[in-house]
Amino acid sequence: MTRDEEFSARWESEKLIYKRWGGHICRHILATLSSTFTPAYVNELLKVRVEPRLKDTRKLIEKAFYRRKAYADPYGEITDKVGIRFVVLLGRNIRHIATAIEETEGWTWSKDRDYEEEQKENPVTFDYAAVHYVVRPRNDLEVNGFRIPAGTPCEVQIKTLLQHAYSELTHDTIYKPQMQATPAMQRNAAKSMALLEATNDYFEKVFDQVREATKAVRVITAALSMIYTREIGLDPHPSVLEGLLLEAYEGLAEEDYESDIATMLREKTYLVDNIRDRVARQNPLFAQPSILLAYLDVEKRGRAALNRWPLTEAEMEPLLNDFGESVH
Amino acid sequence: MPLENLKIRRICLHEVYKRTDDRQIAAPTYSSGLLELPQKARDAFASRVHSAFRNDAKCMAMSIKRFEPNDIAARGAAIILTEDADFVQQSHAFAYKLAEAQTSRKYPGGLVVIFDGTVGRDPLPFYGVMKAELHEGFVKQNDLQATFVETLFLTPKTKLYKIGLFIATKYSDQVLPDDWTATVYDNQLTSSDRDGSAIYFYGAYLGLEIPSNSARQVKSFFDASKEFIRSASVSQEKKVDLYNGLYAYLKVDQAGTIQVGEFAERFMPPELQENYRNHMRRERVPATVISKDLTECGASLRIRKLRFANRITLSGPPEAISDFVDVRQVEGEGGETWTQITIKSPLEGQE
Incomplete structure (x- = not known):
């Protein structure tokens, strides 16, 4: 078996485990939110259907071996083999989901991206802003009769609708470059990001004004x-x-x-x-x-x-x- | 007499026809079962009944005059106790009796609807007898063509139906006539030709009569209305108009009935109407239609009087006051309130 075939075979045999782990996280977060708030509020809060998404095998192999990433252990180091997106309307809603993740017993988490931290470090740069966690079970976990090994990673992205739109736009160009982004492209992307950030601020203001009025x-x-x-x-x-x-x-x-x-x-x-x-x-x-x-x-x-x-x-x-x- | 908490239990429908050319009864067509309707249609049927007895509707409380076993009052009291199959069977007689009561070809055919159920906050049994006339209309088709039909009935705006509603005053063991009340809805009750077009239904058919206390009710309507106008917080000029309206409504108007709501709507500004209705309710003047029997207020209706200080009185027939006298409040010397009276006539004599 070639290197790629071996990688692919392992992924095919394990991907159900990842899917179950992702499914478990979805259900748990939704239940936590529903008990913290109300089911109706959660329904309002999340603007896109929440479900675990497995990475396409072909894309996974590309990422492991063909993007000059220099992984020592590509299978272990790629943490977004399964991913979940929580998409909310306002920037301030992101913390509801972040809190639910951070306060769950039995999970370990690391922040892969934290836009607030990134913005503190580079206050004049406008870049993709979202919160990405990698969440793993601390110990082996049993979900609906299936075992999830300790340390199985799942990437959880939390972002606003505006950021979601932006990441759809730049998906295959800037962050996962099969080609070099030109300075003009980067400049336009930064401009739209700045605009999105300002738009979010206005959204929050309008939201508060409507709340006050009603x-x-x-x-x-x-x-x-x-x-x-x-x-x-x-x-x-x-x-x-x-x-x-x-x-x-x-x-x-x-x-x-x-x-x-x-x-x-x-x-x-x-x-x-x-x-x-x-x-x-x-x-x-x-x-x-x-x-x-x-x-x-x-x-x-x-x-x-x-x-x-x-x-x-x-x-x-x-x-x-x-x-x-x-x-x- | 709004029907609070109306629950209609059973409905049965038969058809009667106008008399044949030689004035014989044309045999009614009888239904063999209860009328089965989907919920939306049942709601619409109930809505028609409500609209007949709501506040200000043309309905009148009646006295039960005939209650022998073959009369509607006795048949109705019996039919509410029956099982469904017997209900249908016994309701045939209601249709035949209407065909009998329609003694002339001038009365159109129609559907006879017998229904029962309970009504009231503490529910009491009732039964209703409706005559619904068929009328014409168009039914839209899917391809935007239309069908002309002559078998519509109970469309909301046409009011082509009459209802006699009998409500028990206790839950069971009612004795006729004291333990039942009867109310009739009939748009033609209030017309001046009431006796022609309405009496065959409430009188010959249902065995009811105009209550004997009508004269007293008209008198209390008159007195309570005068009291309301006297104490209303409106200008004297406006009061002149209201009094003129009251005398005209009772004396000049040709209709055979009076009603609190009708008077309010015809003669009062909107802001007074609600207070007036409440006042009349407190004074126990019924909100239903009252037969216009003027025997108890005859004398006081004949002369209308306007009184001023120092025993000055202007009096005359109400029609003349209304037509020929113009009353205006003006400011006199020293800010006093004076009254300017214009009489559209030369002074014809004085003593």
Whole structure:
């Protein structure tokens, strides 16, 4: 067997182990994030599907022997045979995942790239900025009945969508050069990186401003969600409809609205049954926390409540019918 | 009379026809089973019933006049206790009785819908008897062609249906007529020709009559409305308009019925309507349609009076005050409030 064939045979026989190790890391990080935050938040946080990716055999051999890397032990020294990407929107979200990695018992990790460190060293250079970890099990590990040997490496990249775009652009040219990048290419890459860094700063500012502007309604949604869960016995599923409803009903959420809603639902228990029925029939409107404010408005004002309702009359008919009213 | 927590249990449909040319009954077509509808259609049916009895709808509380075993009131009280198969069977009689009650060819055919269920925060049994007339319309097809049909019914805007709704006042062992209330929805109830187009349904067919307390209810409507206008926080000029409206609504208007919501919408600015409805509710004036029986307020409707300081009174027939007198509030000497009255007539005499 040639050197390349030997390398390839070993990889083929071991790559399932790497895949399982990568899969284990994915599941563990997602579970840690979900318990630290909420599953819904994690869903929002990660912009690209998280899954372990094995390196293509041909590319692996290229990297081991043909790129002037001078490895003493190419198989052992190449640490990205399996890799995982966590892609987030904002630079500040990167630390959520980094923390989850660093605090996991039974793993060892090293930082392969740390853009904050790199930027401290070269403050005037604009280069690819992401956090890369190499994560290994400290001891032999059993995953779903399969053994992962201690020290099996997996590369975990954590980056923003902007950085992800940049790395897609420069993937095969600058970092894995089969050809020399020209100064002009490098200059343009550095310019776009600088622009991305500035864009991230603006993104974070906009994000904060939006958060500040929607603070009041978020507080209302949170309060209504608590009542909804307690009185209806289901978890609400606020969607874009929640924003639409709250835009109309925000003004009603003052003083005693929480106890008014609770009183209404306890006096008219059939409302609870009807809301549950409609959620079971997949009507998303009735899974919005602020639907309770709409009910309160109809209870107080009957048909006159139509003038505040932000959706169609037909969509209000079920709420009106619950009180014996009708748009017709 | 909004139907809170309405749960419709069973629905059965039959068809009746207008009388034959020699004024004989054309035999109804009877359905052999309950009407099975998907949830969305059931919701739409319930929505039609709600729209008939919601606040301000053209529905009227009635007295149950006939309740012998063959009358609707007794048949209805019995049908709610039946199993499904018997429900269908017994509902045939409801259709035949409508065909009987439609004594003339001027009454169109239509569908008779018998339905039952429960209603109310503490649910009580009810049954409903609906006559839904068929009407014309177009049905869109997928290729953007259209089919013309003459068998539509219960489309929301047409209101081509009448309903008699009987609700028990206790859960079981009801005795007729005291343990039942009856309410009729019929768009034609309020027309001046009410007796022609509505009475065959609520009277001859359902065995109901206009409640004997209508005169008292009209009087309390009149008194409570006057009280509301007197204490409303609007200008005196506006009050003149409101009083004029009230007298016109009761006296001049040709309709056979009155209703709180209708008066509010026709004569009041939007900002007063809600307060007015609440005031009338507190004064126990029903929000349903009231038959316009003026016998108890006759005298006070005849003359309208405007009173000023020093025993000065302007009085006259309400129509004349409304048409020929213009009242305006003006600022007099020393900032006092004066009233400027314009009477569109020469002074014809004085003593």
